[in-house]
Amino acid sequence: MPHTTPSVASAASVDAEKNRERFVSAFRWMLLARTFEDKIAALYRAGKIVGGVYLGRGQEAFSAALGMQLDQKHGDVFAGLIRDQAGRMAFGEPLLDSARTYLGSAEGPMRGRDGNIHRGRPLRGMPAMISHLGAMISVVNGMLMAKRFRGRTDVVGGATIGDGGTSTGAFHEGLNQAAVERLPLVVAVADNQFAYSTATEHQYACENLVDRAIGYGVRGYRIDGTDLEACLEAFAEAIERARRGEGPQMVVGKLLRLAGHGEHDDARYIPPDLRDKPFGGDCLPLARERLLDEKWLSQDELDELVTTTQESVDEAVARAQSEPDPNPFRESWHALATKHLAEGTLPAD
């Protein structure tokens, strides 16, 4: 990295260095997520992916800023949803887990039983989302309650949700529960202006979703979700406050979904001029420009990063593609851990 270490580091320059490192590191996760999702989208168009493909395009900064600043090894939790490829990987999900789940590999964490974005490793702080929006908030609450029972109050749970998901009863119950229990929960609300085809005026009637925070008794943050630095700062503060015992934090990032709801959706209902309006930009090129302007990375370094990122994505996908599919004859067709109480097991079981 082209930077010089000053012999006497002032507080400001240490901060500046930390800032640079944090920004560059987040950018790497954003780039990896975008590269991976572009590849998955191409495979989808080629008919190589079973089930839906939902992309986080435009939301990588917001998602990565949370995932990256949580500490998986410390015991933190990150519950990502459909736009959180970046956050999941930044938190610690191996690239191969994503590739294997999209490609239905029997070696993946979900073993073909569930697919695509519905993946996780609950014992490593990554609960596997169910589709029902809002339902993961209370699951994270429970994980945090369990840790508290064991005397761990210094761990933080991150959970994400879209503007549409905030309209569910489950979201309300979950956030209220976290507030009542004063849990170290950080909720990231990505207000990307649409829930499938529904614009936010049919989703909520407050001026900004952050206005709800006070009603729950939680601290709210309102940021430009396309601005990586703003995302990093807000989540750093939210995580720190939650870790200090200040209770739930709710960060609302305004941005624009830069893809269809899923890859099956051409999103013709989104007026094209929204992209030129505030919050309509693409966080990835915005961050890239910033990197180059600040000379945090040189053009050569950036090119190199793009190449190596593409290589690692291609490698993971190729590997997942070469792995065996799940075999229905090897599958144990029961859903219980308590095998002797299961009904309908196969004789082969």
Add this chain to the structure above:
Amino acid sequence: MAITYLDAIREAQSRALEEDENVYIYGQDVAAFGGAFKATKGLSERFPGRVIDAPISEDAIVGSAVGAAIEGMRPIIEMQFADFSSIGFNQIINQSATQFWRTGVPCPITIRLPSGGTEGSGPFHSQSLESIYAHYPGLIVMTPATVEDAYGMLLEAIRIDDPVIFCEHKLLYYHLKADELPKTILPVGKARIARAGRHATVVACSAMVHEALRAARELAEEGWQIEVVDLRSAKPIDTDTILASVARTGRLLAVSESFPWGGLTAEVVSRVSAEGFHLLDAPPQRLNSKDTPIPYHPNLWRAHRPTWQTIAAATRNLIQL
């Protein structure tokens, strides 16, 4: 000293809290107040911090239990009434029931449902939901009919590494008594012959076992020996014990307090028809509540659910088929 069905439920929870530090109780009014039915009375004082009042948020209550279970806890959830578990339905059937199968991480949670009708409780405080939950893969559904089973099966439910829906009948809470708590019980998954007989088999669970037993006593005076099978769990169903009973009697009546469309009685009849058709001397019969919401007024309520009188009538009819 007599121990009631409700005492047994409280004692089982107390013992579980004592034996395993991963156990905690979470539900509405369960802490200092001791629960709407007093099933957790005194437990918050004995186990500080481990009996927690929840907001009126059944979805979040169950969701958080799943999260805690992922982390190795063994939550006991008290629904204030079985009926309100509908608000937590999504978390029960989609989150808890799929967790182990999807991720390989067990989900040991126990959800206690104060179930069944009582006089004056009406449509929203009377439901029996065992059939609904038994429909979903990944759940175990227990329906204890005795004080012994209320105790032993609840302890077992808490130890089991899967989500257990524990249907405890409100009518049995105070009236059903035993002299002492059991040392051992029949394993979960096994049905019990509550009364032996040779002319017909009545299969029932929970409070309906007692109605069936009363009907059997009544029919005994008429010279008919009725075998009563207490299912004990709605899932799994102990098909072997039912078939063995039908092999002895040749006749089957399946009784349940839940609604008539589909459900537990239909499942029992279908299994016996499919696997024990050759054992049957008459078409297998079902008796359920009526196909309306559960009425409030005692006159209507008593006519809505199966009782010993209607079970006796249905059994007489069955014997004559």
